[in-house]
Amino acid sequence: MIWENYVFRRGVEVEDLWDDMYSDRKANNRSMRLLYIAGRGFDLRANNVISTYVERLNASGCKVDQATLLLVGFGGYQLSTELEALTNENASILEGIFGTIGKVETYFIDETEEDEELNATIMLRLGASKILDYLEGVTDVVLDVSSLPRIAYLTILLSILARIIPATGDQDLLTHGGVTFQVLVGEDPELDSKIAAQDPSNDLVLIPGYSEVFQSETLRDMPMVWFPILGENRLAQVLKVESNIPDWAEICPILPHPSKDPRRGDKLLTEYDSTLFAKRQTPLSNIIYAHEGHPFEVYRQLLEAMLRFRKTLSVIGGSRLVVTPLASKLITVGSALACFEMKMRSVDSSSGVAIPYAEPKRYVADVAALRSSKPDLSVLVLTGDPYLI
Template sequence: MRWDPYIFRQGEDFDNFWKNYANEPSRRFLFVLGRGYDPRALSVLDKIVGFGGEVDIWLLAFDNGFQDSELRIQLTLENVQKLEALVGASKIRVIEVSLGRSGQGNATSRNVRQALRAAGSLDLYTDVVADISAMPRMVALTAVASLLHELDKMSVDGPDVNLHVTTAESVSADIGAARGTLRDDVTNVIGFTGQLDSESTDQVPRVWFPVLGEQQGIRLSRIRDKLNPDEICPVIPFPTREPRRGDEIIREHRQLLFEEFQVEPGNILRASEYNPFEAYKQIFAAMDRYRRALSELGGCKAFVSPLSSKLLSVGALLACYDHKYGAIAGDRMSVGVLYVETADYSDPVIDAGTEYQLSSMWLRGDWER
């Protein structure tokens, strides 16, 4: 597995790592941020700039075609003003991204990838930091996958640029910020379709790994109806900061999972809420067991649905990325990342007392040499 061993920093370790790393005089940072209303939007950047890091900013400005509420407009404007005060307006490049609407398939993911490719040269920097704190889920996963793939290709005969993924993590804040109406259709991260609609491989078994979070019943039903999987392996967060969180998630979705989906209790996987790389290893290994077991029968397709925290979602994405591009012995299987996007957001529920944990994943670059 590519990310075994790995480099992951959280909490105090985050501060210690970036205090030393950002102060290295040879480093030039590009930060890819979301232009959003989330109060966590600048938490990571503020830390790294405070440690002495010199940064340029690519600010992804999302447009879903709907009029924002006065509250969301105000919160977004406040974040932009704080960003300009922090790094200076001349350091910020605004990148417009059109979000897909119902019936447009993977338009969001496709538009994000195209926008990043057209934004400028990555080889001007020693380090690219994708901070997903204020990005919608499909934007965040596409940004991570696209940047990782572009930098991997560039390193073959060009500079070896580091890629970090950071976030200010809070499960309760994610739930409060993501309220809204859902799109009608199922979408995927561009490049990770799993050949879902391919007629030539329609008879190949489909294994689905939904990474479960709270209040995901509608998404689960829509993805299951679209995918029609042969095997379902739900992934629950465990261990977690809230000791009973995994049990509560299972209880919330009990009827859907065990009565409607007919999930076998033995198929339930556990993935660490604390560490996305450990979750990556657990999901990657489970996918690989199916790949090897079914290889002589024509193989299988594996799909993940990132319905939990952003860190767990990135871990699930890396499992798919490694199966598609990594050093796999034997035949590869098709892998897909399926999701149902939020169409129109409600005003966020913001608790001023919510605590965020800063986390940093070092995905590629110097540490791999």
């Protein structure tokens, strides 16, 4: 496994990790060129994350040659007046905090030139390509997923990994690119469950680079295994994806367990019973339990499940492995890492992985709940300095 050994911290341990990393930079007289990517969204968790990061970076005394905050915005969602105002407020706060160490740029990922109409998958591909241009010459990339829509941070995360991790058997996979890549998460599963995603698009969005085995007509008869990673208030999205899954496909729902709410898995089983169990006759033995608060455990469990299916189905010609992440942020990030490695392992085989998603057109959230959230800060260091021996 690529991340057999991993770096993951949460709570006060995050600040200790940053202190060690950046103090070491200072001691070795190594400066940094930083790209910090965050969402221009309504989720105020991003404020807590960036303020903590900037504070610890300043306290470390590490020399910063260049620092850019790239705020990724979206204009295609229907939001209430209150959420629109909160989005603008959030952006102003983020700009003010980061402005003390560097410049701020805003890029709307769904903007097109000359009013050209493009589907969401193509827009994501073009948007990811432009974001990757910002990686030129940087030593550190920080992706804060706290206020980014799921399709955005999945696309950005997987695109950056594909850029900096070589698609070879290089033993120095995690240090080869010379870039320290961190993913920051302001995690609050309870708040995630209260943000309703409504009116899913009729057309499925496929994460760029993870679409061929789902779309290809030549592969339509190849065995398929679908891994819906379940979260609250996502039934409409599950139904959209489920309508594109063949009746004969194997389904392995993924539920959060352990969880802060011991009954969370049971509640999700009830919510999705009619769609995945009563209608599809999915055996309960197919359920995979993933740790709500540990993305690398999710990565390990999902990757091992996909590898088992690939091995079993290889005797009848191959497999299509389909992952639909609808759970909280840490679980989603862990599933993305599993898909990334599975794609690398499937280059020379007759299997492949796809990530289809029914993107909502409208988000509904209670402003009071957003303001009162007290997220747990988590960091995953995916490449770079901590892996140097």
